[in-house]
Amino acid sequence: MKKTFKYKKLIIVTSIACILGAGVSFVLVPKKEYKGVDIKDIDFYSTPWGEENPYFPGELKTADGKMGNPKAIPSSSECVKCHKKEFEEWVPSLHSISGRDLIYENSIEVNVNLKKRHHGRELSRFCDSCHNPIEVAMGKNNPITSVEPSDVQTEGLACIFCHTATHADAEKGNGAITFDLNKAYDNLSGSAILASPKDHARAFGSAKTNKLLKSAEFCGACHNERYYPPVTPSTKVLHAQSTYDEWKSSWYAKNDVTCQDCHMNYEPIKFIEALNKDIVKKPEKYSHNFWGGNHVLQDTSLKETLLYLRGGVLPGVNVKEYFKLIDKQKPITENFLRAAAQVEIISYKIINNTLEVKVKVSNVGAGHNLPTGVVDQKHMWLELKITDKDGKVIYDNGATDRDKDVVIWAERFVDKKGKIIMDHMTFKTADIIMTRPTIKPRSSQTITYNVPLNGNVQLKNLAKLETKLWYKIAYEELIVKTLHKNIPIPSFLMAEDTQEVNR
Amino acid sequence: MKYFAQTTLTTTAILAISGFVYYLLAPYNWGAGEYIMHFHLWLGVGFALYFIFKIIKHIKKNNIKIQNKIFKKVAYILLAIFSITLISGFLHFIPYISYFFSPIYYKFETYDFISMIHLGSSILLIGLFFFHILLMPSKDNK
Numbered sequence: 001m002k003k004t005f006k007y008k009k010l011i012i013v014t015s016i017a018c019i020l021g022a023g024v025s026f027v028l029v030p031k032k033e034y035k036g037v038d039i040k041d042i043d044f045y046s047t048p049w050g051e052e053n054p055y056f057p058g059e060l061k062t063a064d065g066k067m068g069n070p071k072a073i074p075s076s077s078e079c080v081k082c083h084k085k086e087f088e089e090w091v092p093s094l095h096s097i098s099g100r101d102l103i104y105e106n107s108i109e110v111n112v113n114l115k116k117r118h119h120g121r122e123l124s125r126f127c128d129s130c131h132n133p134i135e136v137a138m139g140k141n142n143p144i145t146s147v148e149p150s151d152v153q154t155e156g157l158a159c160i161f162c163h164t165a166t167h168a169d170a171e172k173g174n175g176a177i178t179f180d181l182n183k184a185y186d187n188l189s190g191s192a193i194l195a196s197p198k199d200h201a202r203a204f205g206s207a208k209t210n211k212l213l214k215s216a217e218f219c220g221a222c223h224n225e226r227y228y229p230p231v232t233p234s235t236k237v238l239h240a241q242s243t244y245d246e247w248k249s250s251w252y253a254k255n256d257v258t259c260q261d262c263h264m265n266y267e268p269i270k271f272i273e274a275l276n277k278d279i280v281k282k283p284e285k286y287s288h289n290f291w292g293g294n295h296v297l298q299d300t301s302l303k304e305t306l307l308y309l310r311g312g313v314l315p316g317v318n319v320k321e322y323f324k325l326i327d328k329q330k331p332i333t334e335n336f337l338r339a340a341a342q343v344e345i346i347s348y349k350i351i352n353n354t355l356e357v358k359v360k361v362s363n364v365g366a367g368h369n370l371p372t373g374v375v376d377q378k379h380m381w382l383e384l385k386i387t388d389k390d391g392k393v394i395y396d397n398g399a400t401d402r403d404k405d406v407v408i409w410a411e412r413f414v415d416k417k418g419k420i421i422m423d424h425m426t427f428k429t430a431d432i433i434m435t436r437p438t439i440k441p442r443s444s445q446t447i448t449y450n451v452p453l454n455g456n457v458q459l460k461n462l463a464k465l466e467t468k469l470w471y472k473i474a475y476e477e478l479i480v481k482t483l484h485k486n487i488p489i490p491s492f493l494m495a496e497d498t499q500e501v502n503r
Numbered sequence: 504m505k506y507f508a509q510t511t512l513t514t515t516a517i518l519a520i521s522g523f524v525y526y527l528l529a530p531y532n533w534g535a536g537e538y539i540m541h542f543h544l545w546l547g548v549g550f551a552l553y554f555i556f557k558i559i560k561h562i563k564k565n566n567i568k569i570q571n572k573i574f575k576k577v578a579y580i581l582l583a584i585f586s587i588t589l590i591s592g593f594l595h596f597i598p599y600i601s602y603f604f605s606p607i608y609y610k611f612e613t614y615d616f617i618s619m620i621h622l623g624s625s626i627l628l629i630g631l632f633f634f635h636i637l638l639m640p641s642k643d644n645k
Contacts, residue, residue, distance in 0.1 A: 007509070010509060011512055011513070014513045014517060015516050015520055018516065018517050018521065019520060019524075022524040022528075022535075026528070026531070026532050029532060029534040029535040029538060030534060031532050031534060032533050032534050081602070081606060082606040187530075187533030187537075188536075188540075189537065190602055191602035191603065192540055193602075194599050194601065194602050195540060195544060195595045195596065196525075196595070196614075196618075197608065197611065198611075198614070199530075199533065
C-alpha cells in the first residue's frame with residue numbers, strides 16, 4: 001500500500017499544479033469581449049425618425065437593439081477556410097454584390113441627392129436594409145460617416161447576415177429581419193473551432209436560425225417591398241415588389257415548395273421539370289448559388305466591364321477565381337430563366353381584313369409571377385414576327401422593348417406630376433402602374449394580335465409566324481443616370497415558338 | 504516500464520483537469536480556454552501514442568502474475584474505457600489537425616455525441632483508475 005500512497009501524493013501534486021496553471025492562464029490571458037455599439041457612441045449618428053428605430057425607414061432590427069460592432073463582425077472571407085464550397089457558390093451570386101453592384105450604388109447616390117435636404121442619406125437605409133444590411137446596422141448610412149470601414153460592410157448579404165437571423169416578417173417586408181449581429185464572432189480561432197464548435201454554433205448556427213433560413217418567410221422579408229412616406233411622396237402604400245405574396249397565394253406555397261427549393265437547389269432545372277409533373281421532392285442539401293434572373297452581371301464575356309459593374313473583386317477571392325466561379329454560375333442562371341416561361345402560337349385566322357394571331361404566354365416554372373421583383377426595371381415583352389415566302393419580314397412587333405404597342409410586362413413608376421420615371425428614382429415615385437398584369441404561377445395569358453392585311457401583309461404571301469418572349473434586367477435610362485454611359489443592355493430570349501402558315 | 508504507472512497517472516490527471524476546466528470554464532475566458540484546449544489536445548495525442556506503445560508490455564508483464572479475478576476484470580474494463588476515451592479524443596483531434604490541410608468537420612449533433620462520450624468515458628476512467636490502483640496487489644507493487 002506504500003506505493004499506492006505515493007501515487008496519491010503524485011496525483012495530488014500534479015492536480016494542484018495543473019489547477020494553478022489553468023488559474024494563471026485565466027488571469028493572464030486577456031478576455032475576448034465583443035459587444036454591440038450603443039447608438040450614442042456613434043458620432044453624429046442621425047435618427048430623424050427617433051432613436052428607438054435607428055434603421056428606419058428600413059425595417060431591419062438587431063436582436064440586442066445595439067448597432068453592429070465593426071471590430072468584431074467577420075468578413076465572409078474568414079468563413080472560406082472551412083466553408084469553401086458554400087463561399088464559392090455565394091461569390092458569383094447576386095447576394096454577394098447586392099451592396100457593391102455599381103449600378104445599385106450609384107442609383108442610391110442619385111436618389112440620396114434627390115432628397116439631400118430631406119434626410120436623403122438616412123432614407124438610403126430603406127434600400128440598404130435589404131441590399132447592405134450590415135452596413136446599415138453598423139451605422140454607415142449617415143450624412144457624416146464615423147463608422148470605421150471593414151470588409152464585411154462591402155459584402156452585401158454576407159454569411160453572417162443570414163446565419164445570425166432570428167426573426168423575419170414577410171408581411172411587413174422592407175428588410176423586416178431581426179439578426180443577432182453582435183453575437184457573430186468566434187471566441188475560438190482557426191483549428192480550435194474545428195475541435196470544439198459549440199461556440200461557433202452559438203455565433204452562427206443556432207437551431208432557431210437554421211429553421212428560419214429554410215422558410216419562405218425569411219426571403220419574403222426582403223422580397224416584399226412597399227413604398228410609403230417618407231421614402232416616397234405617395235399618398236398610399238405602393239406595392240413595388242410582391243414576390244413573396246405572389247408565392248404565398250400560389251400552388252407552390254400550398255405544396256410546400258419554398259423559395260429555397262428552387263433558388264438554392266443544386267439542380268434547379270431538374271427540380272422544376274419534376275414539379276411540372278407534380279413531383280415534389282425537396283432537396284436534401286441547399287446550395288448558396290441563389291439562382292436568379294440577372295444574367296448580365298454573370299456575363300464574363302463583358303470582361304473588365306463585368307468587374308467594374310460588380311463593384312470589383314470580393315474579399316477572399318482573386319480576379320481569375322472570380323471569373324471562373326461566375327462562369328460556372330452563368331449557364332444555370334440562363335437555363336433557370338428559360339425554365340420559367342413558355343410561349344405558343346395557339347391560332348391564327350383571317351377575320352375581315354385582319355390576321356388574328358393568338359399567342360399563349362405561360363408561367364411554367366416560377367413560383368411567383370412573371371416577371372417579378374421591382375419590375376420598373378426588370379421587364380418582359382413579346383415579339384411577333386411574320387415572314388413571307390421570300391423570307392422577307394413583313395410584320396415585326398416587339399423586336400425591341402421600345403416598339404409602339406409592344407406587349408410588355410412591367411411596372412411604371414410615376415412622379416407627382418404624372419410623368420413616367422424610367423431610371424428608378426424611387427424617392428420621387430408617387431404612384432406605380434402596371435403595363436399589364438404579371439403572369440401568375442402555373443397560369444398563362446393569351447395575347448391577341450390583329451395584323452391588318454393590306455399592303456405588305458397578304459395571307460397568300462405568308463410563310464412563317466414566329467413569337468419570342470424577351471427579358472431585360474433594366475432600362476438604358478437607369479444606366480445613363482447611374483453610370484453616365486449609354487450602354488445597351490442585352491435582351492435575353494426566354495422562350496420562342498414558330499409556326500409555318502398553311503394556306 | 505519503470506515509470507509507466509507514474510507517467511500514466513500524472514498525464515491522465517493533467518488531461519482530466521485541463522479537459523474539465525475547458526468544458527466548464529472556457530466561456531469565462533475563451534482566450535485562456537483556447538490555450539488550454541490546444542494543450543489538452545496535443546498532450547492527449549502524445550499520451551495516446553505513449554500509452555499504445557507501453558500498454559501491451561504492461562499487460563504482458565502483469566497478466567501472468569495477477570491471480571485476483573476482480574482486479575483482472577476491472578483492468579480490462581479500464582483498458583476498454585481508456586480506448587473509448589482516446590478514440591473519442593482522437594475524433595476531436597482529426598478536424599482540429601485537418602484545419603492545417605483540408606478542413607473537415609462533423610455536424611454539430613455529431614460533435615455533441617462525441618463530446619458526450621469523451622466526457623462520460625473520462626469520468627468513468629478516473630473512477631476505475633482509482634479502483635485499479637487500490638486493488639493493485641501489494642506483491643505487484645514491490
